[in-house]
Amino acid sequence: MTTVDRKPRLRSLGSTEMVYLALLGVLVIGAVLVAVDGGNLFGTANLVDMLTRSSLLGFVALGQTFVILCGSLDLSVGYVMALCSLIGATTMAGDPAKVPLGIVVVLVVAAGIGLLNGLIVSVLKVNPFIATLGMGLIIKGYLDTTYKGPAGEVPASFQQFGYSRIAFLPVSTAVMLIAVVLGILYLRRSRTGYHMFAVGGSQDVARLSGIRTGRVLVTAHVLCAVAAGVAGLLIAARFGTGSALVYSSGYDLDSIAAVVLGGTLLMGGRGGIAGTLAGVLILAVLDTVFNILQVDPFFKDVLRGVVIIAAVAIYARRQIDRRASRPRFGPGGNGGPPKDPVPDEPVPAGQGADR
Amino acid sequence: MAVAPLTETVLRMHGIQKSFLGVQVLHGIDLELRAGEVHALMGENGAGKSTLMKVLAGVYQADAGTIELAGREVAFAHPLQAQQAGVSTVFQEFNLLPERTVAENVFLGREPRRRGMVDADRMNADTAALLDDLGLSSIAPRRRVSTLSVAGQQIVEIVKALSYDARIISMDEPTAALAEEEVELLYGLVRMLRERGVAILYVSHRLKEIFDLSDRVTVLKDGALVDTVPTEDITPDELVRKMVGRPITSFFPDKLPETSLGDTRLRISGGGNEQLDGIDLEVRAGEIVTLAGLQGSGRTEIAHALFGVARFTRGTVEVDGKRVSPRSARQAVRAGLALVTEDRKAEGLALNQSVAANARLVLDAVLPRQSGRRAKQIPGILSSLELVSRGGDQEVRFLSGGNQQKVVLAKWLATDPAVIVLDEPTRGIDVGAKQKVYTLMRELSARGVAILMISSELQEVIGMADRIVVLRDGRIAGELPAGTDEEAVMQVATGQVTS
Amino acid sequence: MTTTAPEKKATRPGVAVAARLFGGGSATVFALLVLVFVAILFLNPSFFEPPSLMAFAKKAAPLVVLAVGQYLVIVCGELDLSVGSLVGAQVVIAAAVIDGQESRTVPVLLLMLAFGVLVGLVNGLVVTVLKVHSLIATLGMMLVLYGAIRLWTGGAPTGALSEGFRQVGREGIDMPVLRQLPWALLVAAAVVVVAVVFMRKPFGRTLVAAGDNEKAAAFAGVRVWWVRTIAFVLSSVLATLAGVLIGGYAGVTAQVGEGLEFTAITAVVLGGVVLGGGRGTVLAAMAGALTVEALFTLFNQLSLPSTIRPTVQGLIIVAAVAWAARERRRPFLPQS
């Protein structure tokens, strides 16, 4: 019935499909290149390599997705990882019996940091970019002061988490995939999950519908930090010890890139974890292919940069019509609701005037 | 018209007062809603309709006065409380998440759960049920809202309101954004709800709607209650008089004598694009032409076409005999056009910037070299508009709607344009400011500026116009002389007759 | 800096200026700046002897320049993460191409300028035309620059800067009292002054308007995409200038420029400039930069263990921004 249909606009496939298409493309191109080089991208070795690489970033990006969906951002994940790897390793102190304790402590600490992030952003209305950047610095100082280098020792049993694999599937990746599935369920099946989209879409609409936007935001940040914590545990398992220097490995920006690469809008309200997984895999495949092809390490950076921009540019093309006029930084932008009414998401009268 | 049994009173608002920044907006309003009635709330913009609705909706809290629901006194601190109490509101602006599905929007904030998980199936089913119930099964619950037409989104709004099984639904200009045929759809909905004993508070400017739909009408003026009467017992003219408080004619400045009309300043011949077709339009110096027609009939589209937003792909545009084809607002301004946009906050002002900065924005953007010199006249223009502000440094977001509009006008006057297009120039501003705008328009046309005014308020369409051009479905449906009556305009607009 | 008020003659200029300075969440940064300086004074009065102040100015100059550039981008609603690696790239380019030969100094400066403009143009067009969120666009640029420059120099900077090149960042005009008035100070001051004037000019105001309300700006005839692109170009050009200063100040090291983008953004936000655009002033951004540098100095004066400094820095930043943001903390649905 014409009255509900908008003027026929070319409906292309959803962004998630896009991303997986992109992933497929990368895989095919990669495979061809590797084949030309006389290798096999899907040989066990390379497969394992790809999956292993994806597991760590996978956890971080998974968490980052929640925050970004809410229109926020978390730049402290790298530091949380480092901290958690150390706390985990030092708590376990080589004693298999203490593994559960280590895990619990780590998750609790991580959750605590996430809680702080969330509160600073939602209650103190500090722009998430600065809030989490600051949190990162705070943790960094603590790390540099307290740990003069790698510390603690992870019992061999827990190292399995980092090294064992079922056929070509590393356990860490398996766990990551489980987490991803749970994450997807959480977004698609839990109220809070639903509300994250709402908060990211428009804090005002969310509020008018009786959603406690603050809580949702905090939850997202907690989940993000916890995911980073698990990444920290994985680090510990892989390293056999905790390492502070992890924070210099740029997982914060990488995870954001992966999420956006996964088709989630940086200003929130649209996207999902399925896409993020694809984003992570794309980056992992790139790394592996670059490695097999012996690409100069610096050239890798160039390519990564180009790929990220190009991909996001392609997604953007499909949304220019609706998104072009959307205020940047969205809800997270100034810590408060959107600056001014968005054409396709108006807010109650009287709102605009008070920004 | 089927009048439902007017029995129990479901809502009683008494002595509602509300003021913002010391400005009294509502002076003790009394309002009574009965089950199964459509109660129209009339009044000019700024009369306090929206504020009253928002008080009822729990968006604002009254400074004084009481609200009784079915005899029980209530106080809503939050819209949710109102909704849970059975009072739903369909705001003028949509409250939907375009990226989410219909069902997700309808049940936002209270998604049904099974074993702790959101029960999407049930949610979709329930939504489908609600839609079927209203005979709107054509809208799929799983559809993303951004893919729906304006009417579709409006419907989702109403369904959302209904889904709280509301006993009271207030609608703020629900037809404002609807195209003609869509309006009928809405009528049907409203009548159906009435049949079911829902009390509907219906705010509209369109006399036609009022008389088509409502059982009783309450008139507000300048934040005070004028009267509440059964719709049958009142004629349109009386109603208008109650609203305006004086005969319309005196409300509007006198027209200029025919003789004073100069040569054509704006000429559109055969203009057309995706939304428009065969637009032939002329505005002469000293002439005010008003564009009437329902929302979506192509009024704003013409303005946008002139301003290069969605430009004419067919036909020609001439300003002072010079052919122009603006690709952008910038070129339009260069060509001597000015556009006072419809949505002041979203399209008209940079709210965090100062009065002065906003007032000279066009100069700065389009004529940077002259802006320094030209801006000197701005204070003069502002004071001639009787702008009330704490000086040019004050950020416009702190100004009242009327004063904000004055800043927008000043911004355009500073460019002394040949043609000014005003899209709903008096929307949401108080009577005083309104009259100021009217006189200003006259002064301008007296100075030889060609004025094209777009408005949904028939009385102002008629009151201001030297000629009325009525649009329908993106075409010019007819042209009426000054002094036509509202019915005539409506008939042409709705295609009941073609003149 | 958005406007010269027509009614200005009416209000007392002093008040107007003060209002403009301390309004809009910028009050915090000025207060903080004073506070930090007082603390330093208290710890070590000798810091306020002209020579040390000049040394401070020399060190702070690059960040001020960067902050101004970042301000231009942020105020129109964007973000530029590429400045850090751009600074690094520029210094390395300079060293490699000049290779210690005085004669090449000037041409190379022009080359750098051109490169800066190019980078800014790419950033701007990717954001405005391709509609890529500036965070991602400039993040990508950051990676590209980082990699490309090392790819080109084989991993570590080669060549050397000429004395002439280093003059600006290192030397100054010798004079009594001050002992030396650093060129860097003059440059930074000039940049700030020009920026202040620039922001009071039509283009500056359209820039802010574009950041405040894209649509309204567009309807008013602002070419938003163009204005934003220019902002990116200016940011990159200023980053280039900062590169000249830093390279001059300390010569070439492999790490030059690392992390500067975050420092610059922090400085600007600390200045009460709102990410998302439309609010904040050049002076506030400058004050932000000075505050950040002053903090580093304070830490030194306190001889705070250098490992704990980030923590303190983080706390102060978050606290300051939260304090400045308190006006935005309003109850649900503000009542007009």
Added chain:
Amino acid sequence: MRRTRVLVAGLAAAALTLTACATDTPTDQPPGGGGETEQEQSSDGEWFVQAEYDKQLAQREQEPQGPADQPWLQMIQPELVDTAEFKQDGKTLCFSNASVSNPWRVTGFITMQQQVEVLKQAGEISDFRVSDAGDDDNQQISDIQAFVDAGDCNAIIISPSTTATLTPAVETACESGVPVIVFDRGVNTDCMVTFIHPIGGYAYGADAAEFLVEKLEPGSKVLALRILPGVDVLEHRWAAAQQIFGDSDLEVLGDEFTGGDGAKIKDIVTQYLQRGDVDGIWMDAGDGAVAAVEAFEDSGKDLPVFAGEDELSFMRKWKDTGMTAIAPVYSNFQWRTPILAAVKIWKGEQVPSEWVLPQEPITDADRDEYLERNKDMPSLHYAKFGGEDLPGFPNAWKDR
């Protein structure tokens, strides 16, 4: 914390499946078991181990065995081990590099590649595969893993990005039966065939500190500039210096982390000079040393007694200003050795289980000689890169 439970569950689930699945973890012997030089970072982060310290200081005096004109082949107190088990004809050499993210590593890596070229010509090496981890330990673990899984490496050279964290990966590599060669930073295991490194961080730090103690009046003030915390090779240098300063009459004004960023170094030094005199500078690595010197020049202070590194920019500055200085050396030529070692191992020749290379600071005595040798080299080049005899010299290092 619904999610937390979930993840724990996930881990548990994974744990359960373990019994059934393959693992790449090296045995159940906990990492660090049988470890050696780098044992010391205990969880409280103390870096000083007296025994190791004494050993290194002693080794400085030892006369290294081997050709004096080829320091990269010399060895101190070698305990030669038999490598017959690894004798083979395969010639594919795999190298997992931590990164080339600083000039020292860049210089070394070029030297290494040149050495490989020579051996390729000679047919000793057929294929040289490099993966670069960009200073990301986890990345490097994956890189090593990839080499192992690929299974066609005849030897794996590893330059660990961080000591402790790479241990499990290195052990994995050892498990695979491929000869593993570790150089530069060590790991907490002795499973590799040989561990190649110069005398070490303690010696480096000591050379620098002793020089300052010797040249400075008692009571003089010394400022320590360090790159970043937590990296063993650097921490050892500082630990040794602290010992020696502790026993001396010098006053240490402070130790600052500079990230090797010239601007930061110059700023910090300038500020110290504002607050008083600085008579000596101790650095744990030469990066940005020149900026420190300039800080003195620009503040019009007398140049300090300076301990930098054999980075040319510093050595040239040293010559120009004629200041009292020393250039401790963390022998860059060690990048050649692992290649040569690999070939030896393939031939079944003996190599020392721990291959300690000589590490002699450059002093006034031989400064000019080294500057002469490297006169065409870029300023961020290292004097003791030891590649002068390689065919690529000098261009390979000059125009990179």
